[in-house]
Amino acid sequence: MIQIEGVSHHIGTAQILRDISTSLPEGRLTALIGPNGAGKSTLLRLIGRLEPLQAGRITVDEHDVARCPTGCLARVMAILGQQTAIASRLRLSELVGFGRWPHHQGRPSADDHARVAEALDAFALTPLAGRFLDEVSGGQAQRAHIAMAFAQDTPWLLLDEPLNNLDMSHARALMVRLRGLVADGGRSVAMVVHEINYAAAWADHVVAMKDGRIFATGAPAEVLTEEVLSALYDASIRVGQHHGRPLVLHHA
Amino acid sequence: MRLVPALSMALAALMLASLTVGAANVDLRGIFRDPQAMLVLLESRLPRTLAVTLTGAALSVAGVLIQVLVRNRFVGPDTSGTAEGAALGLLAITILAPTSALWLRMGAAALGAMATTALFVTVIRRLPPREVMLVPIAGLVLSGVLGAVVTFIGWQTDLMQYVGAWLYSGEFSGVIAGRYELLWIAGLAAGLAWLAADRFVILALGQQVATGLGLSTAAVMRLGLLVVSVVTAMVVTTVGMIPFVGLVVPNLVSRIMGDNLRASLPVVALAGALLVLACDLIGRLAIHPYELPAGLILGVLGAGLFLWLLHKRPSHG
Amino acid sequence: MDRSGWMLAGLVALLAALSALWMLQGLGAGNRGFVLGLRAGKLAALVIVGAAVAVATVLFQTVAANRVLTPSIMGFDALYVLIQTTLVASFGTAAYAGLPAGGKFLSEVAVMTALACLLFGTLLARGGRDVPRMILTGVILGVMFRAMAGFLGRIMDPSEFAVVQSVSFASFNRVNADLLPIAAAVTALAVGLALRMAPRLDVLALGRDAAVSLGLRHQALVLAALALVSALVAVSTALVGPVAFFGLIVAGLAHALARTARHRVLLPAAALIAACLLVGGQWLFERQLGQAATLSVVVEFAGGLFFLYLLLKGRIR
Ligand SMILES: Nc1ncnc2c1ncn2[C@@H]1O[C@H](COP(=O)(O)OP(=O)(O)O)[C@@H](O)[C@H]1O
Ligand SMILES: [Mg+2]
Numbered sequence: 001m002i003q004i005e006g007v008s009h010h011i012g013t014a015q016i017l018r019d020i021s022t023s024l025p026e027g028r029l030t031a032l033i034g035p036n037g038a039g040k041s042t043l044l045r046l047i048g049r050l051e052p053l054q055a056g057r058i059t060v061d062e063h064d065v066a067r068c069p070t071g072c073l074a075r076v077m078a079i080l081g082q083q084t085a086i087a088s089r090l091r092l093s094e095l096v097g098f099g100r101w102p103h104h105q106g107r108p109s110a111d112d113h114a115r116v117a118e119a120l121d122a123f124a125l126t127p128l129a130g131r132f133l134d135e136v137s138g139g140q141a142q143r144a145h146i147a148m149a150f151a152q153d154t155p156w157l158l159l160d161e162p163l164n165n166l167d168m169s170h171a172r173a174l175m176v177r178l179r180g181l182v183a184d185g186g187r188s189v190a191m192v193v194h195e196i197n198y199a200a201a202w203a204d205h206v207v208a209m210k211d212g213r214i215f216a217t218g219a220p221a222e223v224l225t226e227e228v229l230s231a232l233y234d235a236s237i238r239v240g241q242h243h244g245r246p247l248v249l250h251h252a
Numbered sequence: 253m254r255l256v257p258a259l260s261m262a263l264a265a266l267m268l269a270s271l272t273v274g275a276a277n278v279d280l281r282g283i284f285r286d287p288q289a290m291l292v293l294l295e296s297r298l299p300r301t302l303a304v305t306l307t308g309a310a311l312s313v314a315g316v317l318i319q320v321l322v323r324n325r326f327v328g329p330d331t332s333g334t335a336e337g338a339a340l341g342l343l344a345i346t347i348l349a350p351t352s353a354l355w356l357r358m359g360a361a362a363l364g365a366m367a368t369t370a371l372f373v374t375v376i377r378r379l380p381p382r383e384v385m386l387v388p389i390a391g392l393v394l395s396g397v398l399g400a401v402v403t404f405i406g407w408q409t410d411l412m413q414y415v416g417a418w419l420y421s422g423e424f425s426g427v428i429a430g431r432y433e434l435l436w437i438a439g440l441a442a443g444l445a446w447l448a449a450d451r452f453v454i455l456a457l458g459q460q461v462a463t464g465l466g467l468s469t470a471a472v473m474r475l476g477l478l479v480v481s482v483v484t485a486m487v488v489t490t491v492g493m494i495p496f497v498g499l500v501v502p503n504l505v506s507r508i509m510g511d512n513l514r515a516s517l518p519v520v521a522l523a524g525a526l527l528v529l530a531c532d533l534i535g536r537l538a539i540h541p542y543e544l545p546a547g548l549i550l551g552v553l554g555a556g557l558f559l560w561l562l563h564k565r566p567s568h569g
Numbered sequence: 570m571d572r573s574g575w576m577l578a579g580l581v582a583l584l585a586a587l588s589a590l591w592m593l594q595g596l597g598a599g600n601r602g603f604v605l606g607l608r609a610g611k612l613a614a615l616v617i618v619g620a621a622v623a624v625a626t627v628l629f630q631t632v633a634a635n636r637v638l639t640p641s642i643m644g645f646d647a648l649y650v651l652i653q654t655t656l657v658a659s660f661g662t663a664a665y666a667g668l669p670a671g672g673k674f675l676s677e678v679a680v681m682t683a684l685a686c687l688l689f690g691t692l693l694a695r696g697g698r699d700v701p702r703m704i705l706t707g708v709i710l711g712v713m714f715r716a717m718a719g720f721l722g723r724i725m726d727p728s729e730f731a732v733v734q735s736v737s738f739a740s741f742n743r744v745n746a747d748l749l750p751i752a753a754a755v756t757a758l759a760v761g762l763a764l765r766m767a768p769r770l771d772v773l774a775l776g777r778d779a780a781v782s783l784g785l786r787h788q789a790l791v792l793a794a795l796a797l798v799s800a801l802v803a804v805s806t807a808l809v810g811p812v813a814f815f816g817l818i819v820a821g822l823a824h825a826l827a828r829t830a831r832h833r834v835l836l837p838a839a840a841l842i843a844a845c846l847l848v849g850g851q852w853l854f855e856r857q858l859g860q861a862a863t864l865s866v867v868v869e870f871a872g873g874l875f876f877l878y879l880l881l882k883g884r885i886r
Contacts (some may be wrong), residue, residue: 049781070785071783071785071786079778080782090830094829098783101784102784106623106769147687216725328743379880389704394871394873396873397873403866404866539724544720548719548723549720551717552716552717552720555709562709
């Protein structure tokens with residue numbers, strides 16, 4: 001379980017997060033939703049210790065994020081940030097290979113190679129493995145970054161808008177795979193999604209944020225209602241039903 | 253705005269101080285009874301004071317213009333390859349026609365400055381438009397590359413001493429009557445810019461607005477290029493390049509009174525004169541009776557000011 | 570052997586051939602021992618400087634996650650010059666000259682390492698989101714350090730004109746031979762440590778977020794790399810003076826030739842390429858063209874143009 005207690009965050013004089021307390025359940029797929037600038041990325045980055053914690057406490061499976069050595073945390077959670085541009089010119093296979101780094105520290109074993117191959121295969125990247133990052137499309141590069149986080153093989157997977165740049169079929173394939181990791185692999189996933197219907201279709205738990213505060217949490221059926229969503233996005237939003245799950249209708 | 257009178261008073265006070273400070277003691281009260289002191293005053297102190305004032309004022313105005321030309325606040329005539337261009341022109345004329353007349357050398361310097369500044373402006377126009385900080389970096393590197401060429405030619409032709417005086421010293425200790433008058437041309441050029449101030453304001457608004465208002469941007473750009481080049485060439489020829497004045501003074505003034513050049517150019521000129529004069533005075537007093545070049549003091553002070561400008565929080569928004 | 574292995578072997582062979590050419594070509598009958606000794610000293614200096622500049626640049630580019638930067642563009646060498654001048658100023662010229670060369674150099678390296686880690690560590694940590702502003706800050710800091718060094722030099726010795734000049738230009742001709750053994754030792758140590766860090770550097774090159782996510786102790790590694798960069802810059806600056814853009818060419822070539830981001834290959838490749846360029850270039854200019862002073866200028870000129878080219882292509886990151 002990820003436990004967040006009394007977390008606040010400032011950048012300069014601007015208050016980005018205001019006294020946030022919540023928990024993300026283990027063995028579930030959690031979707032973080034909310035308008036642009038709500039603080040979703042910031043919260044995810046704080047959990048993933050990409051940003052130093054200013055106030056409050058965060059633990060991931062009992063590991064205190066502020067105290068635990070970073071190398072140890074890298075075997076507990078993998079985080080994929082929103083900005084993935086990197087300066088060095090790497091082949092896709094090399095990039096995904098770095099996902100194994102926390103386990104081998106520069107000396108990959110046969111097992112590591114096998115897992116890299118598995119990750120490449122899982123995201124349909126095997127034919128592109130020898131290409132450089134700047135020689136593939138944005139969506140393919142995005143999949144390579146996800147594959148890298150996947151190869152890290154951690155109990156927790158934190159993804160910030162992983163569906164960016166992905167076409168419909170790859171987006172769905174990613175969700176199916178994440179669902180499978182949670183259901184069969186006993187892993188836990190927390191992800192920021194903008195397309196509410198992906199959260200509606202695949203998530204077990206939804207955390208809605210607005211203006212640096214938690215706006216609502218709970219099961220999709222509780223959070224993804226006309227009332228909550230309309231207040232969350234300051235727009236009148238209609239919600240229907242499809243196969244027993246909420247379906248947000250965009251055509252007003 | 254009460255800025256102009258205040259700055260004028262301060263400048264007058266510093267100019268008076270500048271007239272009295274130096275190796276020989278000059279008492280302004282008894283000046284008419286002391287022919288020796290009168291001679292020092294007219295031959296050395298007054299020319300030096302005027303030279304410093306003109307240089308500071310003209311370089312600051314040139315700074316405003318180059319910033320308008322490339323539409324970026326973080327450049328100055330010393331970081332656009334302009335001074336190096338003037339030095340190249342001077343080197344060329346010195347090598348090709350060592351005995352040529354003064355006006356020819358001046359012309360060569362101005363031409364060289366114009367060529368390299370035009371090169372800079374062309375390079376800038378090809379940069380990705382949203383990358384504000386790339387412009388000054390490109391300017392600094394271009395200056396560096398041109399400086400390497402100048403230095404190389406200077407070594408090869410044994411003219412390194414001149415190159416050093418043009419580009420790397422920036423001091424007023426050698427100024428006497430008869431050796432600084434070119435700077436009046438720089439002052440005149442700056443005055444010319446003031447006459448066209450409104451045009452430069454419109455140019456700064458961008459090609460579309462300017463065309464919409466019926467302004468021929470090409471002509472205004474040429475005028476700006478001319479003024480920047482002439483000012484820089486005159487300064488390089490007479491006292492050597494002074495760093496950072498043209499960069500920081502326009503920024504400081506613009507922060508206080510905005511960019512309506514008709515109102516702000518006089519303030520820019522006054523503030524520039526004040527800054528350089530203050531640095532020259534510090535240079536004269538710091539290790540008296542020796543002198544520190546004003547350019548060196550400005551190198552430290554100006555860089556500090558620039559870093560502050562670069563990192564200060566935006567005043568609004 | 571894989572592709573990288575063959576490439577490194579080829580570079581080693583090329584360097585060996587160039588070294589042999591340098592040592593043996595035109596060796597007359599008389600006084601062979603003396604000439605060979607002289608040539609060997611210079612060869613060693615060129616190789617050391619090449620390796621130091623190359624490794625420092627690659628390390629720095631990795632730390633800054635940026636392919637257009639070199640430590641010199643960011644003001645490292647100017648900082649070293651300033652430290653040197655400050656130490657001379659605080660001990661007094663005569664007293665300082667009397668100290669043993671090796672001890673002086675090592676203490677300069679120590680001060681440099683501490684200061685550079687503090688200054689550039691902060692700058693890199695703060696500048697992550699706005700790379701161009703960070704570069705500009707570094708460049709201006711360099712200008713400021715250089716001016717401060719000139720300033721101190723002037724105060725120490727007001728009649729000296731050459732101080733400001735000598736801190737501005739590199740020369741592969743006037744190598745400081747006293748320092749060769751200690752410089753070789755520092756370089757070997759730093760390069761060895763860099764190679765040991767190579768796998769972690771590969772992760773660092775993924776950028777801060779990815780590196781932290783993979784469990785790298787990011788801050789510590791950045792500081793360690795900056796410390797190595799400082800020591801290497803101190804070596805090259807002490808031996809030949811500031812070389813701003815050479816590293817840029819070398820790192821660019823190394824990336825192009827190695828076609829891998831693995832530092833275990835990149836670092837030695839860059840070092841070998843740099844050594845080959847310097848030895849070959851010096852041979853060409855000194856022996857064939859009789860223009861011993863030219864190499865540094867040509868290298869700087871070409872490097873500066875390469876930098877402008879990268880800027881124009883929008884390759885700032
Ligand atoms: N470097 C920064 N400087 C200032 N404000 C920032 C910075 N990064 C993010 N913010 C602000 O923090 C708030 C939350 O940002 P973020 O967590 O990225 O939002 P989200 O991912 O929910 O869209 C936004 O209002 C944004 O403007
Ligand atoms: Mg976000």
